[in-house]
Amino acid sequence: MSESEQPARIRVMVVDDHPLWRDAVEHDLAQAGLDVVAVAATGREALARFPAARPEVVVLDLQIPAPDGVEVTAEIVRQDPSVRVLILSASGEHADVLAAVKAGATGYLVKSASREELLTAVRRVAQGDPVFTPGLAGLVLGEFQRMSDEPTPGSGVQTLTERETEVLKMVAKGLSYRQIAERLVLSHRTVQNHVQNTLGKLQMHNRVELTRYAIEHGLDED
Amino acid sequence: MSSWTSPASIAIKDRLFRALAVLRWVVLLNAVVLNVIRADEFERPALGATCVVVMIGWTVFTTWAYDDRRRRTSPLLVADLAIALAMLLATPAVKGTDYTSSVPGFWVMGALFAWAIHYRLVGGLVAGLLLAAADLQRQHVDASDYGNAFLLVIGGPIVGYMCDSLQRMATERDVAEREAAMAAERARLARAVHDGVLQVLALVQRRGHELGGEAAELGRLAGEQERELRGLIHAQEAVTVVGHAESVDLVAELARLEHGQNVTVATPGSPVELPAATARELVAVARACLDNVRVHVGDDAPAWVLLQAFPDRVELSVRDDGPGISAGRLEEAARQGRLGVAESIRGRIADLGGTAELATGSFGTEWEFVVPRTSPI
The missing domain is CATH 1.10.10 (Arc Repressor Mutant, subunit A)
Incomplete structure (x- = not known):
């Protein structure tokens, strides 16, 4: 693993109410040399920590305690239009995913995606490339x-x-x-x-x- | 729930009795005025005046008494009808046997409708019959007397029947509303549960894959279940939206194809309603294509299904990443009289009035079907 070789580490925030998942994602990202600047378990926490953490990428679960993922996406994109939001959803319900993308998310992955897929997605989203699933x-x-x-x-x-x-x-x-x-x-x-x-x-x-x-x-x- | 005891039907009754109270005052006013005008018909003015006072008093009392559902008991209704009957039967004593108009006149409507509201059809009929019988005690029954009596007998049951229907409908609406609320709450809870289960399954799949060995097998199983459950949820998402029994949401039907093998289904976010037969046939065709992928490319070969809906047609495509079909193989098979899967697929789409195109190359094999929407809803 050629970690910490990159000149500028991508600053990532992980928002997920499931502690196991949050830890797993955080662990994977950190191990791959990304800089996890904040984690949050609820929408409220996410919005509170976002301004100080100033992440480039927010890896966001849609189903979190209020405000939900869609509202969080809209609010953080409003605060910082350069932030990239990657939706990581377990159920991938159509209406929610569409709403999040309309609110400004630029990527979407189902949680069953592999570790490699997640890392690739975060890196691509950070570069400004949208991550589309079929x-x-x-x-x-x-x-x-x-x-x-x-x-x-x-x-x-x-x-x-x-x-x-x-x-x-x-x-x-x-x-x-x-x-x-x-x-x-x-x-x-x-x-x-x-x-x-x-x-x-x-x-x-x-x-x-x-x-x-x-x-x-x-x-x-x- | 019975329409006799449900809160909705009691609420309807409250409204009806409030309306009846107003009606009682209108018919009382009518009766009092008519009796004052026809006071010269009274053979016993004192008795006549007493009757009018009783009617006024009784109207005041019933307005109060019927206002509270706890006071609407059988003794009250029996007394109500008895007073109305007594007024009719007292008329010969007041006006002599040869009278043309009864003392209470239309005032008896109050008791009639009270019975119709409270005891519905049967109550209306009983009260109507008794009042009509009492009214026909008079010596000379002319056409209009007969008409009035007839109106009492049919008016009572009709109003009773309508009250019955109103209360039943209110009860049913109440039940339906409660069921809808319960379904919504259940769906909300299910979302939370599903999401939790999916999270864990996805996590097991992910970690199992990384650990390898036996854990990888567990991970694979978890992955299968995860896909299956997600497919079911997508299918269920759209279930409530479809209103017609004869039409089916193709999005929900196609979502079912996602489980088991490596199939990815892409659809619009909103339901695509098609006649049930068309939708089932399209799903069957898609399934046949996917089976074909398994046979020719491999059991775990990935495949993609895309549905696009336009106002006049739907477009469905099924693609795999396999080596493609070598040129001439299909024609060769056809020459040998083996019509095979491709022809059966074409035939089924043609039966739906649509077209089927098969493209094959380095990008894999891709079926594209265009089927008209015969009855866009």
């Missing part, structure tokens, strides 16, 4: 389809380009970025950019909707 790609595809099926007037629906849809579809079919790049004759980086753009558009749409809601309901005035 399941998440399917959800995001479905969400864009739903938005174009029932457009809310005036909300300026974000749509995917044909290429983005194609790439996302391939991710949902389980192809790796390398395989997609090969099949579409694109560079690995371009494929990643396409995937990143889709998440960006989804989160943008969410922000637009929230803002619209706030304006309509007079929440923008103090």
Whole structure:
């Protein structure tokens, strides 16, 4: 293991209410040379410790005592837009995962992922690459389809380009970025950019909707 | 729960009796005014005045008495009906045998409806019959007298029947609401339990894998159960959403394919409703494709299922990472008269009015099915 060789260790915060899991994840991350700057068992703890810990990546369980993972994601992304949130969920319930991604999470893994998969995911998320599972790609595809099926007037629906849809579809079919790049004759980086753009558009749409809601309901005035 | 004792039906009764109290005052006012106008018909004015006073007093009393559910007992209802009957039967004594309008008139409605509300259809019928019989004691029964009596006899049971229905519906709605609340609470608890179990299974799988040896076998078993449970939860997530018995949520059906082997199912986040037969056939086709993957690529070969839903169609794809099908093998098989799995899959999709495409190459083998949504809901 070539640990502590990296010049800048990735600062990670682990949020999970299950002590065994929290310890296991913390242990794995620390052993791989990452810097676990904070752990938290509840949403409240997470929000309290986040500002001082200033992690680059937050590894977050969705099912935690209130506020839940989705609310925590929204709040910490609001406080620090550069933070990356990697969702680590046991049940991976569709609605929750989608909500978390819309709130600003850039990665999602099921807890049965192996140690290596987790480490790779944390490193990639830290670099700003979204970590998509085929399941998440399917959800995001479905969400864009739903938005174009029932457009809310005036909300300026974000749509995917044909290429983005194609790439996302391939991710949902389980192809790796390398395989997609090969099949579409694109560079690995371009494929990643396409995937990143889709998440960006989804989160943008969410922000637009929230803002619209706030304006309509007079929440923008103090 | 019985609709006679349920809190919802008693609440309905409270409302009905409050409404009846208002009605009693309206018909009392009507009776008093009519008696004052027709006071010259009285042969015994003192007795007539007494009757009017009794009606006023009784209306005051019943307004108070029926207001509390504990006072609504059989003696009260019997007394209520007895007073109304007495008013009718006293009429010959007040006005002589040859009268055209009874002393209480429409005031008897109060007792009739009280019986209909309290004893429902049977109560309404009994009270209606007795009041009609008492009213027809008069010497000359003309068409309008007969009509009034007839209205009493059919009005009582009708109102009684409607009260019965109202109370039953309220009781049923109450039960349904309670069941919905219980189901929601159960689902909430189940989420917590499932999540806990999944966490532990995933942890065992992970640690077991790292420890190796016998622990790895335990880890593998835990992993299988973890996938199975997660698939079931996804399937269950959508169950409550589907309203039609004849339509099925394809997302939930496909989620079931996830357990056991290395199958990953990607779907939209919301239910995709299709006619049950179409959905089952699609799942069966997907299963056949996955079986094929197991036969041709390997037992543990990973496979991916993707469902996309559009307003007019659904697209389903099943992909594996295997070596692909060598060129001409399918045609060769067909020439030899072995139609095989591929043709049976094509046929089944064609029966659904859809198209099936098979792509194969270095990326593996990929089936893509497009099936129209005949009855989009």
